[in-house]
Amino acid sequence: MDGTVLVADDDRTIRTVLTQALTRAGCKVHATSSMTTLMRWVEEGKGDLVISDVVMPDGNGLESLPKIREERPNLPVIVISAQNTIMTAIEAAEKDAYDYLPKPFDLPDLMKRANRALVSKPRLAAQPADPADGGDGLPLVGRAPAMQALYQLVARVVNTDLSVLITGESGTGKSLIAKTIHDLSDRRTLPFVTATASDLAKMEGPASLLSRARNGTLLFDEVGDLSDEAQARVVRMLDAQTDGGPRIMATSQADLAASMEQGAFRQDLYYRLSGVSLNVPSLRERVDDIPLLAEHFLQKAEREGLPARRFAAEAENLIRTYSWPGNVRQLENTARRLAVTATEAEITRADAEIVLNNQPQMEPLAGGNSDKLGATVAKHLRRYFDLHGGVLPPPGLYGRILREIEFPLIEIALDATGGNQAKCADLLGINRNTLRKKITDLDISVTRRRKLM
Numbered sequence: 001m002d003g004t005v006l007v008a009d010d011d012r013t014i015r016t017v018l019t020q021a022l023t024r025a026g027c028k029v030h031a032t033s034s035m036t037t038l039m040r041w042v043e044e045g046k047g048d049l050v051i052s053d054v055v056m057p058d059g060n061g062l063e064s065l066p067k068i069r070e071e072r073p074n075l076p077v078i079v080i081s082a083q084n085t086i087m088t089a090i091e092a093a094e095k096d097a098y099d100y101l102p103k104p105f106d107l108p109d110l111m112k113r114a115n116r117a118l119v120s121k122p123r124l125a126a127q128p129a130d131p132a133d134g135g136d137g138l139p140l141v142g143r144a145p146a147m148q149a150l151y152q153l154v155a156r157v158v159n160t161d162l163s164v165l166i167t168g169e170s171g172t173g174k175s176l177i178a179k180t181i182h183d184l185s186d187r188r189t190l191p192f193v194t195a196t197a198s199d200l201a202k203m204e205g206p207a208s209l210l211s212r213a214r215n216g217t218l219l220f221d222e223v224g225d226l227s228d229e230a231q232a233r234v235v236r237m238l239d240a241q242t243d244g245g246p247r248i249m250a251t252s253q254a255d256l257a258a259s260m261e262q263g264a265f266r267q268d269l270y271y272r273l274s275g276v277s278l279n280v281p282s283l284r285e286r287v288d289d290i291p292l293l294a295e296h297f298l299q300k301a302e303r304e305g306l307p308a309r310r311f312a313a314e315a316e317n318l319i320r321t322y323s324w325p326g327n328v329r330q331l332e333n334t335a336r337r338l339a340v341t342a343t344e345a346e347i348t349r350a351d352a353e354i355v356l357n358n359q360p361q362m363e364p365l366a367g368g369n370s371d372k373l374g375a376t377v378a379k380h381l382r383r384y385f386d387l388h389g390g391v392l393p394p395p396g397l398y399g400r401i402l403r404e405i406e407f408p409l410i411e412i413a414l415d416a417t418g419g420n421q422a423k424c425a426d427l428l429g430i431n432r433n434t435l436r437k438k439i440t441d442l443d444i445s446v447t448r449r450r451k452l453m
Helices: 012-024 035-043 061-071 086-094 107-119 145-157 174-183 205-213 228-240 256-261 267-273 287-303 313-321 327-341 349-356 373-386 397-416 421-428 432-442
Strands: 004-008 028-032 049-053 077-081 099-102 164-167 192-195 217-220 247-252 276-279
Touching: 004 012, 004 035, 012 028, 012 107, 028 035, 035 049, 035 061, 049 061, 049 107, 061 077, 061 086, 077 086, 077 107, 086 099, 099 107, 145 174, 145 276, 164 174, 174 192, 174 217, 174 247, 192 205, 205 217, 205 228, 228 267, 247 267, 256 267, 287 313, 287 327, 313 349, 327 349, 397 421, 397 432, 421 432
Parallel strands: 004 028, 004 049, 049 077, 077 099, 164 247, 164 276, 192 217, 217 247
Antiparallel strands: none
């Protein structure tokens, strides 16, 4: 390895380790804990490679990338960061970093990347398009804790060889997550191949897929929909795969674990695909991201030639509280329709109501089975808290929630027992006098009739 490397990190241990390793490899090294010093070296024309941390006492490595690129267009920069989220990796790619490694990093791996940078000097900018907004149009935009947790997990698995199973409802962007992992990995210059049912319908299908994917990535989209015969072919293909083959990923909106228990999905295939499992949250689990995404889609529509639009506060609130059974895909289609149908630059609540009233609001049932009561209640409670925008609900929440549950429970139980309070009390397992008091307190109307149940 030959060249001068500029190392910028506020961690003395990392500076020492990198200096020793690069020096032993034959490089000259200038190390600093100051972003100001690093930028002075760059402006003076020093260095053939920069290895920089993101958060420094006097600056930010990512924010300095455009200036480095302006000063020295051909100077490669490897970004290392303890902020190991997918958004950091995406920002590094957007700002033309040569490479990105999350901390803690593997030293031999970093040395290989440094050597490649010094020899060939390719850049992330020359790689496939921005993974933040992939070809299927569903951006990886989100500040919600569920999305941040997903980013952190993705960042940890990007450069491993483990198989990845990505689950989530329709329209959440599962295939985009798979493509993003590929585009940010060491395999980014190799093929990304999506297997279809027709690919697996022929005996030679698996061999053809492996040939096309080479050492890149092979994705089985909606693997839960594969026939028994196709599943068997995939298992045989994976069993015969040698070291150095493609990385395997799969997506599914079905609960594969439940399908496996019901005998509808092969157990051996499930365990081969689920080396790492990622769940992409629904919009109902990331309510605060809805306005952010909606605005993103309006801006995207404007770039594509549709009229410039913005949401009025009342329209944004309506968009935020809608259930979005079709998730991000449905939200994008809605935003595009509003960009076309709204009569003014500002989208009103009435404009949004016209579009949303023509769309279903029911929540999809995962795997064809409804959630258990506890999970459903938990989902609605999380949404209730989310809708308060980070502010606690008014005091007295316990009583309000119990009332919300008690009212329909008693009303339905009374209907089921034909209004017979003695039978209803027995059904509920409470005292009859307690039931009467609750009927009065909750103002429930009781109609006594013969019930054929």
